[in-house]
Structures are given as structure tokens and as C-alpha cells.
Amino acid sequence: MSETAGKVITCRAAVAWAEKQPLSIETIQVAPPQAGEVRVKIVATGICHTDAHTLGGHDSEGKFPVVLGHEGAGIVESVGEGVANVKPGDHVIPLYIPQCYECEYCKNPKTNLCQKIRFINDKAPMDKVCLLGCGITTGYGAAINTAKVEPGSTCGVWGLGGVGLAVVMGCKAAGATxxxxxxVNSDKFETARSFGATDCVNPKDHGDTPIQKVIMEMTNGGCDYTFEAIGNSATMRAALESCHKGWGESVIIGLSPTDIxxxxxxxxxxxxxxxTAFGEGSTDQ
Known part of the structure; x- marks a missing residue:
């Protein structure tokens, strides 16, 4: 058992005291885990746009002060009463949408929106699996689970950051041709192609021509599936309007501070x- 089990510990953290304010690096106290809780030593973490969304004051459920961040990997330091699925020393990914297997959400195959347990992965490299806590699972799952991309289809992905690249991976795995x-950053194109993108387009290269018109002409009528992984209402509309008439589907992944x-x-x-939320994934996938 950890020497710190059952004790209050101190940690360094980037604290957000209020929306739209700079983060403050401070020493904070972390209480021992209560019943059903787990205390995890975070070893590696990614940065998610959702955190910026909350810090910017766009999340109606955001509460301050808060230590932002949910995309990580770490080691279980101690567990609270009743926790049987993990033990101190386990390598875990603290997903922001866990699964209890008991509530109506877990029992319904149409959704993944539960809030309890954690996923164990003892040998995975933490500086890589931390991304499974949100970004990769969200993007990849958007293609595989939400859109259910079909072999031979044409897909468009808006935003070639971590989430967008995961979408590209998912589309390729599903057999999109x-x-x-x-x-808008052409420097990302080489990496995108290495992940499976067949074409890359920078809207800035087309002057005043709307990107949806460019895509429609490139694809002879539009994409079968499009994905918006930026969090911008204008690109959400462009992605939808780049879909093929009659059957095109557009999946919103990013969070926008404005209406669409x-x-x-x-x-x-x-x-x-x-x-889509978390790519409609769950902790047992």
C-alpha cells in the first residue's frame, strides 16, 4: 500500500480561478479518495480544446476555481472504500466518460453517457495512451461509431489537429477511399497524409470561393461523410454543406461558443x- 494512502497530499497544479483569466501554478491539497473514488498520480497528459472552451467561459456547467484537464494517463495511488476494479499501482486512463454497467445509459446500446469506473492498461506507454482519454478516442470513434463510415466512401475532415487526425485514421480503417x-495551416498536410488523408485543402488558397463549393466540385457532388473537429460555427456549416445531397452525413465533434x-x-x-461525445466510446473498448 502507498505510504500516502489515507492521507491528504500536496500537488502542483495549474488552477483556473475564473473564466478568461491566466492559469495560476500553485501547490494544492488533494484529499484521500472517498467511497467509490480513486486517487491517480498523473504521469502524462494531453491538452483538449474542451478545456479552452471552459476557460473561455463558454461552458454553462463550468465551475471555478478548477484544475482543468481530463486527457491523461497515470498510476493508481490509493483507492476508496468499495473500489474493487483497480488497485494501487495499476496503470490507468481516467476517461471523462466512464461506465458503471448498471444505469439506464450503460444498459442502452444507443449511448455511452455514464459516469463511474476507470479503464486499466498496465503496460501501455503513458505518454501515448493519455491521448486515449479524449482526443484519439473521440475522433476515431466519430468515424467508426457515430458516422459508421462505409468502405468506398468519400470523407471530409475539418481541422487537422489531434482529433482531426484521429478522424482520418478512423475513416481509413473503415475503408474510405x-x-x-x-x-488553414498547410504545414499540417504532410502529417495528415501520413495518417491517411488522400487530399488536403487550405481554404485560404481559394480566395472568396466558399470551401463547401470547392469540396462539392472536387467530389462531384459532395462527401458521403464530413467531420468538424475545430469548434467553429462557420466550419460546422461548411462541413454540412459539403455533404452529398440525399445521403451525406456531417458529424460535429468540436465545441462552438456560438450557435450554428x-x-x-x-x-x-x-x-x-x-x-458525438467521446466518439460514442466506452471504457470497455
Whole structure:
């Protein structure tokens, strides 16, 4: 058992005291885990746009002060009463959407929105698996689970950061024959191609021509599936309007601080607009 089990410990943390304010590096106290809780020593972490979304004051459920961050990997330091699925020393990924297997959400195959247990991965390199806590699982799952990309399809991915690249990976794994990456930073294109993108487009290279028109012309009518991994209402609309009439589906992954809109005809003519949380994944995947 850890020497610190059952004791209050001190840690260094980047504290967000209020929205839109700089983070403050401080020493904080962390209480021992209570019943059903686990205290984890974080070894590696990624940075998610959701944290910036909360810090920017765009999350109605965001509470301050807070230590932001949810995309990590670490080692179980101690556990609270009733915890039987992990033990001190286990390597874990503290996913932000766990699974209890008991509630109505866990028992319903249509959703993944539960809040309890943690996933164990004893031998995985923590500086890599930390990304499974959000970014990779979200993007990859958006293609595989939410859109259910089909072999031979054409896909468009807006935003070629970590989440967008994971979408590209998912589309490739699903058998898409054409994967178009869209980003205003052309420096990302080489990496995107290494992940499976077949085409890369920078909207800045096309002047005043809307990117949806560019994509429609490139694909002879639009993509079968598009994904928005930026968190911008304008690119969300562009991704939808780049879908093929009659069957195109557009998946929103990013969080936008503003409302989204499109002309009703885009939906009436058969396009589908949907969202995804954590790629509809769960802790047992």
C-alpha cells in the first residue's frame, strides 16, 4: 500500500480561478479518495480544446476555481472504500466518460453517457495512451461509431489537429477511399497524409470561393461523410454543406461558443447533421 494512502497530499497544479483569466501554478491539497473514488498520480497528459472552451467561459456547467484537464494517463495511488476494479499501482486512463454497467445509459446500446469506473492498461506507454482519454478516442470513434463510415466512401475532415487526425485514421480503417483534410495551416498536410488523408485543402488558397463549393466540385457532388473537429460555427456549416445531397452525413465533434445555422433546404434535401461525445466510446473498448 502507498505510504500516502489515507492521507491528504500536496500537488502542483495549474488552477483556473475564473473564466478568461491566466492559469495560476500553485501547490494544492488533494484529499484521500472517498467511497467509490480513486486517487491517480498523473504521469502524462494531453491538452483538449474542451478545456479552452471552459476557460473561455463558454461552458454553462463550468465551475471555478478548477484544475482543468481530463486527457491523461497515470498510476493508481490509493483507492476508496468499495473500489474493487483497480488497485494501487495499476496503470490507468481516467476517461471523462466512464461506465458503471448498471444505469439506464450503460444498459442502452444507443449511448455511452455514464459516469463511474476507470479503464486499466498496465503496460501501455503513458505518454501515448493519455491521448486515449479524449482526443484519439473521440475522433476515431466519430468515424467508426457515430458516422459508421462505409468502405468506398468519400470523407471530409475539418481541422487537422489531434482529433482531426484521429478522424482520418478512423475513416481509413473503415475503408474510405478518399479522405479530404481541410485546414488553414498547410504545414499540417504532410502529417495528415501520413495518417491517411488522400487530399488536403487550405481554404485560404481559394480566395472568396466558399470551401463547401470547392469540396462539392472536387467530389462531384459532395462527401458521403464530413467531420468538424475545430469548434467553429462557420466550419460546422461548411462541413454540412459539403455533404452529398440525399445521403451525406456531417458529424460535429468540436465545441462552438456560438450557435450554428444553415438553410433548411440543406436538411430537407437529405443531409444529416449530428453530434458525438467521446466518439460514442466506452471504457470497455
Amino acid at each position: 478518399r479522405i479530404i483534410g481541410v485546414d 445555422s444553415t438553410h433548411p433546404s440543406q436538411l430537407i434535401t437529405g443531409r444529416v447533421w449530428k453530434g
